Amino acid sequence: MFNSRKFLVVAAIVGSAITLSACSTASNTGSTSASLSASAAFNKADVSFATDMAAHHQQAVEMSQMLLEKSNVDPRVVTLAKDIKAAQDPEIKQMKSWLSDWGQKTDSMAGMDMSGTLMSDTDMNDLKNSAGPAASKLFLTQMTVHHTSALVMAKTEVDSGKNADAVTLAKNIISTQTAEITKMSDLLASLG
Template sequence: MIHKRSLVRRSAVVVASGAAALALAACGGDDGNPATGHGGHTAGASATASASASQGQHNAADTAFAKGMIPHHRQAVEMAGLAPGRAQSAAVKKLAADIEKAQAPEIRMLSGWLTSWGEQVPAEGADGHSMHGADAMEGMGGMMTGEEMTELGNASGRAFDTAFMELMIKHHEGAVEMARTEQADGAYAPAKKMAGDIIASQSAEIARMRVLLGKD
């Protein structure tokens, strides 16, 4: 009798141990599989990685935006650089400073994107300034011609103020158009965000210049 009772106890222990092992295996399986909903940390990491990968993707529209906006911004910065020594209006000088402050960092950011994508950053003109003229204007609305840049550089006082604002309105309108194309066709999230910032800031500056010119 004592021997039979011992066998019964051993059997019960084996059964209980087996059940416990199965339960632990089941829990471990759920925790390791994000699809089950129990592996929360794994699922969260996957979602973060996916989001990062999505932000890193770019397409031809993003590349075209960066390659077009760099020379476009360079020319705006070049135009703004003429204002301190030629403008008469303090408002025009402030506007030029704001343009340079906003667009110079964007040039660096756009150049960094192109480099990271294995693309060539547009070269500056042989004179060390932004490229302008008929060839550079293709696909970049609002770019000044060489003659317009020369005339602006030769102007001063009120004549400079008027010419600067009229040309910069045209220049900004081209940038806004390019930015809208990027928002519609681009895939790279930071580039689309920059495009939105350009639309907002340059549209506001267009409005400022129209007021100063007495057109609104």
């Protein structure tokens, strides 16, 4: 479904993410570390990352929920959707907590240009209206694109962020979502 240009962009981003995650010694600190240094030094990149990634994660959770409400979906894809929800729900809460600690808005994306990072309304409707094996394939294809844009945002945070917890979360996102992109590619290949 990807044209060759999109495939090359995805491959380059995944390759960069793998390299970055291999160099990283970051571990998942969980929400308990949020209170330790969330109010510590932060910059505009940290605020943009937390704001944009929270909205981005929310869409991934919505996509996963759409899939979980369907029947006749490959059980491996169901497990992946559950894993995505389980990982990203707490991260949304964590990022919103940081934004609150930093005196930033946590509940409004009004006026933000998230085009290019979120799935379009058409894409979301296509997923909502899909069924069975076609839903499995569409979810995997769309979530691969979705994760790829998350890698770009996370890499920007690693390169430009100041808050240690936000940078650590960005590194974790790179590691986790790079692995999930590989898994989704393998699942798509097995689904034919």
